Each structure stands twice: as structure tokens, then as C-alpha cells.
Amino acid sequence: MKTNILLTLFSIGLSLFISGKGKADDFHFQAGIGSHAQYFHYEEFNSSDQSLNQEEGVLPGLTFFGRYSNNHLLHQFSATILGGDVDYDGQTQIGLPYQTTTRTHLYNLSYRLEADVLPEHLTAYFSANWDYWSRSIQPSGAVIGLDETYRWPSLALGLKLPLMSSGKHAVYVSSAYLRILKGKFTVDLSALGFGEPELDLGTGNGFESTLSYTLKLLHDRKVGIDFYYRQWRFAESNPKTINNGTNTLTFLEPRSKSKRLGLTFWLAVPF
Numbered sequence: 001m002k003t004n005i006l007l008t009l010f011s012i013g014l015s016l017f018i019s020g021k022g023k024a025d026d027f028h029f030q031a032g033i034g035s036h037a038q039y040f041h042y043e044e045f046n047s048s049d050q051s052l053n054q055e056e057g058v059l060p061g062l063t064f065f066g067r068y069s070n071n072h073l074l075h076q077f078s079a080t081i082l083g084g085d086v087d088y089d090g091q092t093q094i095g096l097p098y099q100t101t102t103r104t105h106l107y108n109l110s111y112r113l114e115a116d117v118l119p120e121h122l123t124a125y126f127s128a129n130w131d132y133w134s135r136s137i138q139p140s141g142a143v144i145g146l147d148e149t150y151r152w153p154s155l156a157l158g159l160k161l162p163l164m165s166s167g168k169h170a171v172y173v174s175s176a177y178l179r180i181l182k183g184k185f186t187v188d189l190s191a192l193g194f195g196e197p198e199l200d201l202g203t204g205n206g207f208e209s210t211l212s213y214t215l216k217l218l219h220d221r222k223v224g225i226d227f228y229y230r231q232w233r234f235a236e237s238n239p240k241t242i243n244n245g246t247n248t249l250t251f252l253e254p255r256s257k258s259k260r261l262g263l264t265f266w267l268a269v270p271f
Contacts, residue, residue: 029068030222034266036061040086040104041259047236052254053090055102060084063264072116080108088137098143103136114160123160125176129153131183144191152183152201154232156208172212180204180232185253193244199237199253206232206258219270226264233257 038061043054061082068075083105092098112127132151139145158176165171183201190196210228217223237253 028070029066029271030268031066031271032064032222032266032268034063034065034226034264036063036080036082036262036264038082038260038262040082040106041261042256044254044256046254053088055086055088055104057084057086057104059086059104059106061106063266065266065268067268072119074112074114076110076112076114078108078110078112080106080110082106085138092143098140100138100140100143100145103134103138105134107132107134117159120162120165125156125158125160125174127156127176129156147188149186150183150201152234153181155179155181158208168216170214172214173210174212175209176207178206178208178230178232180206180234185237189242189249193246194242194249197240197242197251199240201237201253202235202255204233204235206230221270222268224266224268226262226266228260228262228264230260231258 036059038059039056040059041054041056044052046052059082061080063078063080065076065078067077085101086104088098088100088102090098108129108131110127110129112125114123114125116122117124130151130153133149135148135150137146137148156176156178158174160172160174163171163173180203182203185199185201186196187199188196208228208230210226212224212226214222214224234253234256236255239250239252241248241250243249
């Protein structure tokens with residue numbers, strides 16, 4: 001089933017590429033930069049679906065992108081970084097309430113392919129993404145901190161519709177299905193003599209939706225605002241047993257749900 005989903009997404013992406021080929025004289029290239037403000041929410045659950053901990057806060061960030069179009073086909077490559085402290089509300093290993101902050105850094109690399117299905121009326125898009133999350137739960141009182149990293153690829157397939165388009169102004173709405181592929185989770189347990197064990201993250205599903213406004217300026221420059229929402233779930237990871245020579249520990253990464261709500265202001269210039 002999972003293989004069929006991935007093959008279907010890949011086939012559709014390839015079909016978009018083939019169907020969108022245009023003439024060389026229609027080629028356009030743009031480079032741009034954007035600033036982010038993103039609401040970050042993450043929650044983990046045990047096997048009984050009870051909340052173990054949650055983190056939330058607003059993260060600032062930057063994105064850099066380059067895109068080129070050829071007739072009715074558009075390619076976009078982007079890199080995004082966000083970082084800051086968010087509130088952590090959870091519990092200790094023995095079940096006592098525990099509040100602190102988490103130092104959070106998010107990195108994303110993305111390739112996006114767009115093709116006009118009905119020119120000026122409907123656009124289909126496919127994207128391949130790679131995410132890296134550095135999570136550092138800060139120590140508080142007698143409780144020590146914990147450093148973790150998450151890395152995972154994902155694929156998205158969606159549609160984009162114009163709500164309004166004139167000579168200078170355009171408003172679009174887009175929505176996509178997200179397929180979260182198996183990634184890696186690493187936790188630093190060096191202070192306890194266990195090193196930095198790694199787990200395989202479970203797969204997951206999600207969706208994304210974006211409302212975009214674009215304004216054309218002089219000399220083919222563009223500015224825009226993107227208001228977006230993304231949500232996905234990770235399945236529970238595989239359990240792993242480790243030993244530090246004295247003690248044995250079996251652990252896993254619990255099931256989780258992530259939500260991202262953000263606003264991006266961007267500028268693109270032609271080359």
C-alpha cells in the first residue's frame with residue numbers, strides 16, 4: 001500500500017513535468033528572499049492516546065528561493081530556516097508535571113514543480129521536501145535537559161486555484177496531501193553513558209493549505225504574502241534496547257502530531 005502511494009505520487013509528478021514542457025523562448029528566472037513568523041505546535045501521545053507533552057510558540061525565520069518557468073511549467077527550489085525558544089509542558093519519567101522551554105531550530109529544503117492543467121484556472125503541483133528539526137529541551141531545577149534531532153523526507157501533491165487575478169494583483173489558494181516518509185530520530189544520552197542512539201521514525205500523513213497574495217512591481221519584480229497551515233502525524237517509532245555497560249534501557253519515540261501556522265512576506269526579482 002505504501003509503495004503504491006509513493007509510485008502514484010512519483011508518476012503524477014513525472015506526468016506534470018512531461019505535460020508542462022514549453023519553448024525555450026518562454027524561459028524566465030527569479031530569485032527571492034522572504035521573512036517568516038510561524039506558530040509552532042508539537043504534541044506526543046502514549047499508546048492509550050493520552051498526551052505526554054506539548055510544545056508551542058512563535059518562531060521567526062528566513063527563506064531563500066530560486067524559480068524558473070518555461071511556458072506552463074514552473075520549478076522552484078527553496079531553503080528555509082526558523083529558530084527560537086518555545087514553551088514545553090510535559091512530565092518527568094515518573095509522571096510529575098514539568099514545564100520549561102525548548103530551543104528549537106527548523107531547517108527545510110524543498111523542490112516544487114507546478115504545471116498548468118487549465119491555464120489561468122487550475123494548476124497542479126508536486127513537491128519533494130527534506131526537514132531537519134533540532135530540539136533541545138532545557139534543564140530546569142533538578143531535571144536535566146535533553147537534546148534530540150529529527151530528519152525526514154516528505155512528498156506533497158496538490159492543486160492551486162486563482163481566486164482573483166488582474167494586471168498587478170493576484171490571489172491564489174492551494175491545498176495538498178502530504179506523505180511523510182520514514183526518517184531518523186537521534187537522542188543524546190552521552191551524559192548517562194548510552195551515547196547517541198538512533199531510531200527509525202514512523203511514516204505519516206498530513207495536509208497543507210496556503211492563501212497567497214502577489215503584487216507585480218516595475219521591471220518584473222514581485223512582492224507577496226503567504227498565509228499557510230500545515231499538519232501531519234508521525235507514527236510510533238520502532239523500540240530500541242541500549243546498554244551502557246551497567247544498565248539496559250529500552251525506549252521508543254511516541255506517536256506525535258505537528259501543526260505549523262505561518263505568515264511569509266517575500267520579494268522576487270528577475271534575472
